[in-house]
Amino acid sequence: MELVNWFNELLAGNLIFTPQTLGYYWNGVVTTTQLVFLSLLVGLVMAVPLSILRGSKHRWIKLPIYAYTYVFRGTPLLIQLYIIYYGVVFVDGIQQTFLWPLLREAFYPALIAFTLNTAAYTTEIFHGAIKATARGEIEAARAYGMSDRMMMRRIILPSAFRRALPAYGNEVIFMLHASAIASVVTLMDITGAARFVYARYYAPFEAFLFAAAIYLCLTFAILYFFRFLERRLLAHLRPQN
Structure with a gap:
C-alpha cells in the first residue's frame, strides 16, 4: 500500500512538468541570463575606469569612488533593489520623462541595482589586481x-586582468546566484517561475529543486568557461614538461 502511495505521489509530481510549466522555466532562464549578462557587461565597462581612478593620488578623485564601492559592498543587494525599484516612483517629475516607460517595468530597476552592485565589487577586484602589478614590469615599461x-594599456591592465580572472569568475557566479532575489519585484526569472509553479501545483520540492538544478547547470557552464580562459591566458605560468 505504501508503495502504491509513493508511486502515485511520484506520478503527481511528474505531472507538474508539463510543456506549459517548462515554458515558464525557459522564460525564466532567458530573463535571468539577460539580467545577469547585461549587468555584468555594463558593470565591467564601469569598473575598468573606476578601478584606474581608484588608485589616483588625488583624494577628490579616489574618495568618491571609495565611498561608492564601500556603500554598495556594505549593504545588501536586496535593500539596494528595493530602494531603486520602489524609490524611483517618488522622484519628482520622473513619471513625465521618457525614462518612465522603462523604469516602471521591473526588469530595468533590477538591472540598475545589479549593475551598480557588481560594478562596485569588480572595481575593487581590478583595483587590487592593478596594485599587485610587479614593480619590475612598471620599471621596465618606463625604461622602454x-x-x-x-603603460596602463599595454602592461598594467592586461597583467591585472589575468590576475583578477579567478576572483572575477567568482563574482560572475555570485551575481548569478544573487539574481534569484529579482523575483521579489515581480520579475519572472528562474526563481519567479519556481514560485509560480509552486503556487499553482502546491509542490515546493519539485518546483524549487528543478530551479536549483537549472542554477547548478548554469554555474557549471560559467566555471567551465572561466577555467578555459584561465588555461588560455595563464598558460605561461604552467610548468613546462
Whole structure:
C-alpha cells in the first residue's frame, strides 16, 4: 500500500512538468541570463575606469569612488533593489520623462541595482589586481620609454586582468546566484517561475529543486568557461614538461 502511495505521489509530481510549466522555466532562464549578462557587461565597462581612478593620488578623485564601492559592498543587494525599484516612483517629475516607460517595468530597476552592485565589487577586484602589478614590469615599461597611458594599456591592465580572472569568475557566479532575489519585484526569472509553479501545483520540492538544478547547470557552464580562459591566458605560468 505504501508503495502504491509513493508511486502515485511520484506520478503527481511528474505531472507538474508539463510543456506549459517548462515554458515558464525557459522564460525564466532567458530573463535571468539577460539580467545577469547585461549587468555584468555594463558593470565591467564601469569598473575598468573606476578601478584606474581608484588608485589616483588625488583624494577628490579616489574618495568618491571609495565611498561608492564601500556603500554598495556594505549593504545588501536586496535593500539596494528595493530602494531603486520602489524609490524611483517618488522622484519628482520622473513619471513625465521618457525614462518612465522603462523604469516602471521591473526588469530595468533590477538591472540598475545589479549593475551598480557588481560594478562596485569588480572595481575593487581590478583595483587590487592593478596594485599587485610587479614593480619590475612598471620599471621596465618606463625604461622602454612608454608613457603612463601606454603603460596602463599595454602592461598594467592586461597583467591585472589575468590576475583578477579567478576572483572575477567568482563574482560572475555570485551575481548569478544573487539574481534569484529579482523575483521579489515581480520579475519572472528562474526563481519567479519556481514560485509560480509552486503556487499553482502546491509542490515546493519539485518546483524549487528543478530551479536549483537549472542554477547548478548554469554555474557549471560559467566555471567551465572561466577555467578555459584561465588555461588560455595563464598558460605561461604552467610548468613546462
